[in-house]
Amino acid sequence: MCNGRKMRMKSPISIATLESQTKGKIRWKFDFRSYTLIIALVFIAVIFSVLTDGEFVSSRNLSNLFMQMSVISILAIGMTLVIIAGHIDLSVGSVVGLTGGIAAILQVWYGWGTVSVIVVAIVAGVLIGLWQGWWVAYRGVPAFIVTLGGMLVFRGILIGISNGETVAPLDNSFEAIGNSYLPYVIGYILAAVSIILLFLSLGRNRKKRKQLGLTLNSKINDYGKTAVYSLCIFVLVYMLNRYYGVPIPMLIVVLLALVFVFIAVKTPFGRYIYAIGGNIEAAALSGINIKRVVLAVFILMGALSAVAGIILTSRLNAATVSAGEMYELDAIAACVIGGTSLMGGRGNIVGAIIGALIMASIDNGMSMMNIETFWQYIVKGLILIVAVWTDISSKSKAS
Structure with missing residues (x-):
């Protein structure tokens, strides 16, 4: 009985914790797999x-x-x-x-x-x-x-x-x-357009998830990863443009x-x-x-x-x-x-x-x-x- 009371006392706390985690923002994490x-x-x-x-x-x-x-x-x-x-x-x-x-x-x-x-x-x-x-x-x-x-x-x-x-x-x-190969200027333009679309897509997805009441990763997590992807795109195009282009x-x-x-x-x-x-x-x-x-x-x-x-x-x-x-x-x-x-x-x-x-x-x-x-x-x-x-x-x- 005592254990049962302890269980009943703990369960509201755990549920509240889960709800707060669901409604709140998830901290930055690195998914190794x-x-x-x-x-x-x-x-x-x-x-x-x-x-x-x-x-x-x-x-x-x-x-x-x-x-x-x-x-x-x-x-x-x-x-x-x-x-x-x-x-x-x-x-x-x-x-x-x-x-x-x-x-x-x-x-x-x-x-x-x-x-x-x-x-x-x-x-x-x-x-x-x-x-x-x-x-x-x-x-x-x-x-x-x-x-x-x-x-x-x-x-x-x-x-x-x-x-x-x-x-x-x-x-x-x-x-x-x-x-x-693409001309150098066109390569950089495409890289810039790709980076802009990445951020626009991220913002749209975050807005949609918020409207649906779904969990959101922290802004540092989402925008940080997108920034890394953007940097990779720019560096890759830069390296290719040093030769003949994309x-x-x-x-x-x-x-x-x-x-x-x-x-x-x-x-x-x-x-x-x-x-x-x-x-x-x-x-x-x-x-x-x-x-x-x-x-x-x-x-x-x-x-x-x-x-x-x-x-x-x-x-x-x-x-x-x-x-x-x-x-x-x-x-x-x-x-x-x-x-x-x-x-x-x-x-x-x-x-x-x-x-x-x-x-x-x-x-x-x-x-x-x-x-x-x-x-x-x-x-x-x-x-x-x-x-x-x-x-x-x-x-x-x-x-």
């Missing part, structure tokens, strides 16, 4: 900077690094949606090669203009995605089998239509897509990331993808048209693969039969490293892009150190295994 990827990226940059006498973080190398990561980043954006939906796409590397090859063949052999070949390449990517999505969504064939077959089929088509030859060179206008492929990645983050987070379609990957039976019972959503996901993956193929072909100024080989594994690795669960239902596009940057940084740093290629494969493979193990372990602990 949320920033693990960024910490890992900084750690990698520091190590390679020391080992290369600072050359790794030079303006020239940073520009090359963002050029190199652009293709995998675009594939990782689409692959994130595919994996969240509970599927996989092993054909993206072959689709990159085929769509880039189609663009090059039409331009070099048949004299088509740049705009026309870009449109045809993207349409080809959409049709490929439609074809594979139809088999997965409406015929019930596992995505692993469909896309594994597609990997072979599309590579074979590329070899057939190109006669096994390298198709080059392309027009200057096409080559500029993957090899040009690379156009990097700008394309940022624009696509913004579009697909909005789709994934702010639209019903994005929520449907997460619902299907999390629990397909519950998604079906809630009225989601699973077949249509899965088909749309594969169509988007095909379109993004075509964009990546265009950028790769433009960068190389040629289409080869080996273009895009093993890119599907790099894209999947970037997604998993970025926190996307291979079990489906969990993942984010920003994390996948950071994962692609980590993979590209490892490749770039080891190449600068003249480390043999086989070590790059070994290191990336081990990183992928550890990332999957971490995902499985975290899910086991949560359950």
Whole structure:
């Protein structure tokens, strides 16, 4: 009885404390897990900077690094949606090669203009995605089998239509897509606009949360993080402008990331993808048209693969039969490293892009150190295994 009275006396105090914490502002805090990827990226940059006498973080190398990561980043954006939906796409590397090859063949052999070949390449990517999505969504064939077959089929088509030859060179206008830079002034203007939008978005979100009666982080926490992000944007643009400017492929990645983050987070379609990957039976019972959503996901993956193929072909100024080989594994690795669960239902596009940057940084740093290629494969493979193990372990602990 005495214990019961003590319990009853303590409970109002604890409830009042909880209410005051809910209504009040949360103090500044640092979520280590949320920033693990960024910490890992900084750690990698520091190590390679020391080992290369600072050359790794030079303006020239940073520009090359963002050029190199652009293709995998675009594939990782689409692959994130595919994996969240509970599927996989092993054909993206072959689709990159085929769509880039189609663009090059039409331009070099048949004299088509740049705009026309870009449109045809993207349409080809959409049709490929439609074809594979139809088999997965409406015929019930596992995505692993469909896309594994597609990997072979599309590579074979590329070899057939190109006669096994390298198709080059392309027009200057096409080559500029993957090899040009923004003027310095425009780069700074975009950086300033991005910083302003970050603060406006933060203010709007805080106002909305306050109106809904939700908890608010302290201003030091929110505005401090936004200030750090703004400083990073400015420093990055400054470093890139010390070379030739912000690379156009990097700008394309940022624009696509913004579009697909909005789709994934702010639209019903994005929520449907997460619902299907999390629990397909519950998604079906809630009225989601699973077949249509899965088909749309594969169509988007095909379109993004075509964009990546265009950028790769433009960068190389040629289409080869080996273009895009093993890119599907790099894209999947970037997604998993970025926190996307291979079990489906969990993942984010920003994390996948950071994962692609980590993979590209490892490749770039080891190449600068003249480390043999086989070590790059070994290191990336081990990183992928550890990332999957971490995902499985975290899910086991949560359950």
